[in-house]
Amino acid sequence: MLREMGRVVAVETASVWVETIPSSLCGKCAARAGCGQGIVSRASGHRGLVQALETSAVRARDCRVDDEVEIELPESAVLKGSLLVYFAPLLFAIAAVLLAQPYGEFATVIAFVLGLAVGFAVVRVVTHWLLPRQSFEPRLYSVTQPQTSVANTAVIARH
Template sequence: MIEERGRVIAVESGAVWVETLRRSTCSGCSANAGCGQGILARLGVGGRGGRVRALSSLKLAPGDEVVLGVGEGILVKSALLFYLLPLLGLFALALLAARFGVGESLIILAGLAGFLLAWLFVRRVARRHSDDPAMQPVVLRALVGGPLGPV
């Protein structure tokens, strides 16, 4: 289970909205000066937190600090689905168009069409599983002491 700390910002029946602090490892990277992520972090663009809805059976209130959990398998499958499948669609249709010997502009359009079709498929799958409790983060525990810091 992959864990992340956060702060409750809203409470619903059976779930809570949690804001997590995005952390970067830019201070330890040797390419910090020339990296776009490092520049954005220094400008304060990447410092805002991410908001996520998590299932919870605990009695929580806004401001409570919690630990969220997501299964490793679900995270890996989701990453492959969201990132790899659209790229595969792009390359598959572009290569198929190239195989038929069409012009470069049609190969580019075929690649974009493959990307779009794969993206639409990913979107459909994500909507179908959006209410599946097995696919959502859960609150593992509430933290009693120790401030999380500015979120």
């Protein structure tokens, strides 16, 4: 399981929205320094919003805004998602190129672009209609209530 810490920004009926910085996953990836996502998120300080589904152990109603939560995602979901998103469109594009090859170079280029578009459309249909969406979404793993500190409270004094 891949786990990430984040802060709850909104609570819904069966899920919570969590603000994360994708740093722990970036540190485990083999592409660390060369990954565009990691470079952009570190440079901009961009925080991602993720919808995490509740589990039997941690319910959405147990969470409050500003709680720290740990979310998890199975490695199999990352692997299946990567194969589906990258491999399927490329496979359609190569098949289209092979079919259009006898018609010339221009037809081959057009067939590649069309095959790629059809591949992305197929991925969209498969992920939207055939595969259960919940298998690709992160889930709540644990909740840590925020500690109220004196430094965070505002004191207004009148003279």
